[in-house]
Amino acid sequence: MNVLMKLFPSMAVDFAAKVRWRMRYDRRPLLVALQDKVQVRGFAASKGVRTARLLHVTDRAETLPLAALPPRCMLKANHSCAWNIMRFDGAYYFFGNGSGTVDADGAFLSAESARACALTEAEVLERCRGWLASRHFNAHEWAYQQIPPRILVEEWLEPLRGAELLDYRFFTFNGDVKAIAMGSPRYRKLHQNVFFDPDWNAIALTKYKELRPDPMPDRPAHLDEMLRIARTLGEGIDFIRVDLYETTQGVVLGEMTVYPEAGEPTSPTTCPVFNHWLSDHWKLRRMDAIKALLHARKQMD
Numbered sequence: 182m183n184v185l186m187k188l189f190p191s192m193a194v195d196f197a198a199k200v201r202w203r204m205r206y207d208r209r210p211l212l213v214a215l216q217d218k219v220q221v222r223g224f225a226a227s228k229g230v231r232t233a234r235l236l237h238v239t240d241r242a243e244t245l246p247l248a249a250l251p252p253r254c255m256l257k258a259n260h261s262c263a264w265n266i267m268r269f270d271g272a273y274y275f276f277g278n279g280s281g282t283v284d285a286d287g288a289f290l291s292a293e294s295a296r297a298c299a300l301t302e303a304e305v306l307e308r309c310r311g312w313l314a315s316r317h318f319n320a321h322e323w324a325y326q327q328i329p330p331r332i333l334v335e336e337w338l339e340p341l342r343g344a345e346l347l348d349y350r351f352f353t354f355n356g357d358v359k360a361i362a363m364g365s366p367r368y369r370k371l372h373q374n375v376f377f378d379p380d381w382n383a384i385a386l387t388k389y390k391e392l393r394p395d396p397m398p399d400r401p402a403h404l405d406e407m408l409r410i411a412r413t414l415g416e417g418i419d420f421i422r423v424d425l426y427e428t429t430q431g432v433v434l435g436e437m438t439v440y441p442e443a444g445e446p447t448s449p450t451t452c453p454v455f456n457h458w459l460s461d462h463w464k465l466r467r468m469d470a471i472k473a474l475l476h477a478r479k480q481m482d
Contacts, residue, residue, distance in 0.1 A: 279366030
């Protein structure tokens with residue numbers, strides 16, 4: 182990277198620029214397998230990592246056994262993000278990223294939010310047919326475009342503590358976890374987030390695009406195990422975000438993310454110091470690093 186800085190001393194490649202470089206140039210089949218919510222299960226199983234129990238998978242919406250599904254479960258499209266439907270106490274609701282299922286105070290599925298996202302079985306099938314006939318909405322995210330569309334049904338996961346299933350997002354570089362971000366329907370609704378280091382110390386940013394949670398999330402009871410899992414799944418991969426849940430059944434893999442926030446500028450934070458620090462841990466081969474820098478420069482012109 183020193184050579185690159187001599188070529189372009191006024192410019193550095195931040196984390197989002199490397200995500201965009203990956204979207205544009207990296208064509209490893211592994212990225213497809215990791216991004217696919219069905220295929221990633223085999224990868225996780227080969228590493229001894231638990232995933233939510235798969236109840237059904239299909240590429241034909243009409244084969245979904247809606248009436249016979251458990252009272253609580255999740256339906257997901259494997260080839261995009263936020264294409265999710267929740268079955269909760271026998272009724273169906275559009276889940277998306279979860280923010281529509283909570284109210285402004287974070288209450289889950291009140292009468293108001295339930296009415297807003299309720300679906301009939303016919304509407305569930307209609308949405309699933311539409312998803313199966315579509316590709317991921319961002320054509321630049323190459324790995325998503327290669328995934329054969331399917332609908333999967335997963336078991337319902339209960340949080341180990343509290344009423345909310347928190348999503349712990351481990352930014353992992355060649356098996357080395359450098360930062361952990363938080364996610365949940367309530368956090369997304371309230372535009373909250375915080376980054377922790379592997380010792381669960383909150384990382385101070387120079388700029389914040391989201392509010393810090395109040396109260397701050399407690400250290401996970403199984404943090405050491407979660408770190409071990411993230412390191413195991415990320416071993417040998419230049420960068421991957423490993424999303425884990427802490428449930429009553431133990432630590433469960435949610436998904437593996439190859440293009441966090443699609444490389445949007447000022448992601449994952451609006452703090453340039455943090456974004457460049459995070460980028461420094463993503464080691465690219467010299468020619469790939471040159472491509473990333475030139476690509477970032479071209480987008481700025």
